[in-house]
Amino acid sequence: MVDKVFEKSITKQFEFDEDVASVFDDMLNRSVPFYKEMQRLSINFACNFLEEDDKVYDLGCSTASTLIELSKHCEKNLNLIGIDNSEAMLSRASKKAKAFGVDIDLINADLHDVSYKNAKLILSNYTLQFIRPLQREKLVKKIYDSLENKGIFIFSEKVISANPTLNKQSIDEYYEFKKTQGYSEFEIAQKREALENVLIPYTEDENKQMIKDAGFSHCETIFKWVNFATFIAIKE
Ligand SMILES: C[S@@+](CC[C@H](N)C(=O)[O-])C[C@H]1O[C@@H](n2cnc3c(N)ncnc32)[C@H](O)[C@@H]1O
Numbered sequence: 001m002v003d004k005v006f007e008k009s010i011t012k013q014f015e016f017d018e019d020v021a022s023v024f025d026d027m028l029n030r031s032v033p034f035y036k037e038m039q040r041l042s043i044n045f046a047c048n049f050l051e052e053d054d055k056v057y058d059l060g061c062s063t064a065s066t067l068i069e070l071s072k073h074c075e076k077n078l079n080l081i082g083i084d085n086s087e088a089m090l091s092r093a094s095k096k097a098k099a100f101g102v103d104i105d106l107i108n109a110d111l112h113d114v115s116y117k118n119a120k121l122i123l124s125n126y127t128l129q130f131i132r133p134l135q136r137e138k139l140v141k142k143i144y145d146s147l148e149n150k151g152i153f154i155f156s157e158k159v160i161s162a163n164p165t166l167n168k169q170s171i172d173e174y175y176e177f178k179k180t181q182g183y184s185e186f187e188i189a190q191k192r193e194a195l196e197n198v199l200i201p202y203t204e205d206e207n208k209q210m211i212k213d214a215g216f217s218h219c220e221t222i223f224k225w226v227n228f229a230t231f232i233a234i235k236e
């Protein structure tokens, strides 16, 4: 279904509710520049590290698109676990996984309340940005502690620039991108307001610092388009 959520005047902050979940795949494809390419890269990098029967967690799995693609592209048997606290997202994830014949353990829980024991790969695309900063640092530390030795953490985030001029230019560039995807200026403004104080982006450097502070020895940006970036961190 086509995303028309912000054609109407907003009455509340952005939420992953039934309205958003029902159009989410279209929303993501049209709102995150190069979403499919970022997903393809994440999966390719992940597959190089994964071995038979490894445990993979997707934090904020939404409709399970990434786990389904991972299962299609990685020729090994993997234990796939998707976690999200939106029932609307998980009911779509469950239907999609069934339709594609992919076995995924879907857990409805807050990311802070789950144990990620024996994880070889933890994925989290565009989810940490929705976690309050202090909680975010704690969650990343938990991710580090849960990973096996040589485990990896792949995550994507909307990012800001520490330079105000470049930051403004990046936001303008992003809104031009949204217009090319068919969103009107009204929809763009409505969503911007709804996301205010809900989506809290860090700079690329702040993300890398948070990763280092959690204990990871290495973190690389594997993809970046203006204000959207994908990182890979290794536990060694
Ligand atoms: C932008 S979406 C993630 C997109 C998804 N990773 C993908 O690539 O298709 C963020 C997801 O995180 C979930 N989420 C946000 N905060 C959460 C929390 N504290 N616990 C569990 N899930 C959370 C939301 O319900 C939403 O489905």
Ligand SMILES: O=C(O)C(=O)C[C@]1(C(=O)O)C=C[C@@H](O)C=C1
Pocket (backbone or CB within 6 Å): 027, 028, 031, 032, 126, 158, 191, 192, 195, 199
């Ligand atoms: O539309 C925006 O402004 C966005 O930041 C895109 C974004 C994201 O980066 O997570 C915001 C909310 C939805 O979850 C989908 C995409």
